Amino acid sequence: MMKIKSGFLHVALTLCTTTLFAQPARTYTNPLPVEFGDPYVLQTKGGRYYMYGTGAGAKNGFAAYSSSDLVNWKDEGQVYYASNKNGWSDSTAAWNGAYWAPEVYEHNGRFYMFYSAQWKVNPGKDLENFKIGVAISDRPTGPFIDLHNKPVFDPGYPVIDANVLFDKSGKMYLYYSRCCYKHAVESEVATWAKQKGWFDFIEESWVYGVELKPDFSGVIGEPVLLLRPPVKMSDKQADWESRSVTSKEVNRRWTEGSVAFKKGNTYYMMYSANYFGGKNYAVGYATAKSPLGPFTKAANNPVLQKNVEQGGVVTGTGHNSITYSPNGKEMLCVYHARTSATGDQRVVFIDRMRILKDGKLVVDGPKTTPQALPGGVK
Secondary structure (H helix, E strand, C coil), X not given: CHHHHHHHHHHHHHHHXXXXXXXXXXXXXXXXXXXXXXEEEEECCCCCEEEEEEECCCCCEEEEEEECCCCCCEEEEEEEECCCCCCCECCCCHHHHCCEEEEEEEECCEEEEEEEEEECCCCCCCCCCEEEEEEEECCCCCCEEECCCCCCCCCCCCEEEEEEEECCCCCEEEEEEECCCCCECCCHHHHHHHHCCCCCCCEECEEEEEEECCXXXXXEEEEEEEECCCCCCCCCCHHHHCHHHHCCCCCEECEEEEEEEEECCEEEEXXXXXXCXXXXXXXXXXXXXXXXXXXXXXXXXXXXXXXHHHCCCEEEEEEEEEEECCCCCCEEEEEEEXXXXXXXXXEEEEXXXXXXXXXXXXXXXXXXXXXXXXXXXX
């Protein structure tokens, strides 16, 4: 009898162990173990994913991670160095050269990285002398070399957060954020803050768009203003987009981190508002019928924001990018945030997002509970 029982137990344990190892977890949990700000995910034509962002230990440049499933990421090390032969930035300037928000696109068999940094040509000795550059590589893991020894263009003010739309028309459009620096703007919020004795003036960042030259050597025409913070406090967007000011956090209102895409006949532009280093950083979107607008902000904004008031642990949700599941059926929102456990460190979240039949954009996040793996993950 004992032998039979032992044999049965042995078989049962063997089956259980085999099952455990044969069936890996079918869920994942945010945040991912990647310490990036401004995360951007590229899905190559070969199907593999590459993530780029601000930070992650990169010195004077950018690092990357790769993945086959959007959940398990391999550290690919630093892929761009400012000291490359065509480098145009100043690594000794404020914020260690401000190497921020890289985005990489696969185009005509090569890979192009758009990013922002401090330009070494700075006759006015401005603290914020950010410009946008583009670097090229034959591989998504670099090394990326600047196409030219200067920025893509100089609009006459500091710019960050480059995003490129490859339109079906064959044209390419560059979107960017004009920085708040030296950009004091009159508005009812600014008047209100001054009357309260909080701030003498309020600076703002605005999102612009402009057509890119086919070889990325410059722009075509003049930039077009697409998005800015509300002027009137009665504006339905004013409450959530002004929290940095109304909470007495800082004398700036941001409109930055834009990402554009097209669904059907509609162009969508997601953007982030409020102080990027604070808890109120949040994401909204606007829609248009052409790449350069006019864009109309959505009534259901913000679509992604902190959840601590609802008992959650997430704050500072923002600067997102968009990718798709391996089977192409799910749209995913990739963004950085902070949690009560990570403190000031920005970490990566990936949550599902949807475009409803009425055109409304919805992000199912921020989530910190287990959720199903992206569709098509084997």
